[in-house]
Amino acid sequence: MQRFRQAVEARDEQAIAALLADDVVFTSPVAFTPYQGKPITAAILRAVMRVFEDFRYIREITDDGGRDSALVFQAVVDGKQVTGCDFLHVNDDGLIDDFMVMVRPLSAANALSAAMAAQFDRIQREATEASESHAAGA
DSSP states (O other): OHHHHHHHHTTOHHHHHHTEEEEEEEEOSSOSSOEESHHHHHHHHHHHHHHOEEEEEEEEEEOTTSSEEEEEEEEEETTEEEEEEEEEEEOTTSOEEEEEEEEEOHHHHHHHHHHHHHHHHHHHHHHHHHHHHHHHHO
């Protein structure tokens, strides 16, 4: 998942979104229900880039077929050190169709939850605008 890692490390929002399948499912470490679709997933990832400080991937593990990857990361949220992992699956077209995030410790997960909650109105607005833009172009 080198392309995704490079896009994230470059903070290239367009490149990140381009690697997401339209039907991607995003499973958050702090929300019970997964999020469905590229617009909301891309908006969530943009918000994560706003709330994470000093983000860096420290390890990448990929299966032999290249379809499943685990990207271990470290970051800081509201002064709390976060260690987490992005679990990614790509479809036949090489686009991410399943994106699950896990984080630790609990104090960092709580800080992440609060920071993302503060972003949620903007996330929803960006996702709605992207969906309407996509529908108008279709």
